[in-house]
Amino acid sequence: MSNYEAYFQGNRDEHLKELKEWLAIPSISALSEHKQDIQAAAGWLADALTRAGMDKVEVHETKGHPIVYAERLRAPGKPTVLIYGHYDVQPVDPLNLWTTPPFEPAIRDGKLYARGATDDKGQLFLHVKAVEAILREEGELPVNVKFCIEGEEEISGESLPEFLKANKEKLAADAVVISDSSLLEPGKPSICTGLRGLCSLEVTVSTAKTDLHSGLYGGAVPNALHALVSLLDSLHDEKGRVTVEGFYEGVPVLSELEKADLASYNPDERKLAADLGLDSLYGEEGFSFTERTGARPTLELNGVWGGFQGEGTKTVIPKEAHAKITCRLVGSQDPQKTLDRVERHLKANIQKGAKVSIVPGERAFAFTCDPSDAMLQLAADAYEEVYGARAVFTKDGGSIPVVATFSNVLKAPVVMMGFGLPDENLHAPDEHLNLDNFDKGLLTLVKYLHKAAQA
Template sequence: MNADYKAYFEQHREEHLNELKEWLAIPSISALSEHKGDVAKAADWLAHKLKAAGLEHVEIHSTAGHPIITADYLHAEGKPTVLIYGHYDVQPVDPLHLWETPPFEPDVRNGKLYARGATDDKGQLFLHVKAVEAILKQEQSLPVNVKFCIEGEEEVSSPNLPLYLEQHKDKLAADAILISDTSLLAPGKPAISTGLRGLCSLELTLETANTDLHSGTYGGGVPNALHAMVELLSSLHDKQGRVSVEGFYDGVQELSAEMREEFAKQEFDEEQLKESLALDSLYGEEGFSFVERVGARPTLELNGVYGGFQGEGSKTVIPKEAHAKITCRLVADQDPQAVLDAIEKHLKAHTPAGAKLTYKPKEKAFAFNVDPSHPMLQKAADAFGAVYGTRALFTKDGGSIPIVEKLSSTLNAPAVMMGFGLPDENLHAPNEHFNLENFDLGLLTIVEYLQSI
């Protein structure tokens, strides 16, 4: 890399950080209607900065919810086109009293920038704006064609972006989709995610009698909704941690030897994890390590089970109903609707006698998966290596960002997940922050990547 870029970013560091603080001070909380004006203000701020950076055709597109921003710079004839995706909306800040400094009054301390959105995703997205700006100011041109598509609804599951993508495929067409909304494995250990789990969720209710009953008068003689629910839920897994639902694993790809080797390179310390969580043992599907279980295997988890008397003291009743909430994380080619259908069939077949089942399917999202051997991903790993001194490992993340799969499938382009956050930066929690070491190295890495492709 041209050494001028390091000098350039050092020279403009305070200016760039002050700009980012301005953006972080705007409470663009997409989930709360009272912040609709703030979300629009954050969109306007970004559009202004994209124009100032030298991007062309900067537009703010209204949707049924919050705005989508697009921009481009398309003067590298015959060169690849990169679409940069990110989001400018942020999570709510509750509980407010746990913040050491106000969430929308950005504060730098101990080499970290604290504010809501600092790492998810304003801080990471800002790196791309400034990297492109730096190349244009230094070179008066870009080595590749660049497009931006930035939304304000990722934190509320991107309800309006899929329709926009379908309607503007040609406008957004690219050879790769560049996203910074994930993390390094640890300080100095960069990673590129090649998979994000999909999901589906459901709620179920079991009803027995038409009223709660006295456990002395009726106990042992009538069905108990809680007993029935416990029996039904226990049928969902076997003793080896494998989901017992017929058809649940349809579409699940076996882990390749190469991918398992990448997981092993993480050198994850399961003993340390147990100690940090005060656990005697971990849990999961036999034959897989912790990082394989949470990154590359599907799951069925109970998120809530409730019914009967839950107040203080004792109330000796046989409850007439019980409830459960379930979320599945999905991988590879699993179809969320097919999984929901398989679970519904299993639940109906295993509902205990005397109980009536009500089943409500909820969320659905496909998993994202990309081949790490793709040249666009290999170049990204090399770019990390050139700047961090350590080539990025290829990982699979247990979380779900449904819009990534939609972007990749709609535009028929690989998503390159170059994250610069760290796992402990409290995204979605009080005291969210961004380590400024990765702010500095992230700028250089993005420049390196754009030049290398």
């Protein structure tokens, strides 16, 4: 292998200049006034892929935002790696909390500050430049490479799932590589092999046809708030377990090996509590922090409201009250079945005189992938050679529905090789990317493409 360290060092200023140019395009997918910026960011990426040396670069228009596809399939008999990422970014408010404007990329203290710096333009850019580097230095890629990049990740759009299902052949690959996550901490790489699924619902409890005066009726009629808090409290027992019948169906029992893996990166729980301003953590009894977030399902109240919220006292018995609930799912828990079960529980436990109704929201299955797969082990090797520390295989508590979709549709292992850090303010003001991981990420990806050739 050539001296890629020297190559990337020599091209560093130019690379950062290019990335800043891309980051300056405010491709916020959630806001329709940025429709043209979204198009510009997709076009910029297509140009960069062409410049990098990809053979075939296509911008597919969709009902939503374009999907950028590229391929270079000149390694017959070698595996095919499909690279996924997204060029859309989160909104930027509150703008006044940014040290420098979100779309005027700036480097301070070895960090590149801009919306999208780590989520995900900055991380995706590493793949474009790794491919370009190999083609410039060696003339050909060691594996077949496809890019499939979307512009609706931040809005959970339907365009990519539809595109995947309609183009299974075209997108067929031996591994899907995604850089949209983070190291455990500086110098400690990780590969995520599990993400939780999700389902969400809104609950409404209603009682009388109007609000009633608590003097005239108080104590003698159902109060929607009493019925709601009693109902919501019935969803957990005193050990923090969800009481909904059948809720835990499909939740895998942790093996001793998995427990050891999860224990290996469990934080100091007392320190974590103190850092969060808490006297103590709280959750399902008998499980550690990483077990609770990575391997156990949850039912969480995200919002509750009803009655009077203003200043002072209002002696009202409210006629309705509401709650927003999300469940995080693991293993083979079925999001639709879970919604049905929660609904049955709510209807069975509602207080006399009150009624309950639900509006279902999102549904996504959990994702898991076998860390012993060669394409994952080779990724851990690549990290080890660059970082001097082998990547830990982790389970993340969040939900990225597209990961399960890739895994289900393409039947290929998904290799989540992140180069961000957990404190890089993604979705918040002063989002940034540590340039140390920018440099190491480029080298790790070049190594990975070479290693993948041996799989």
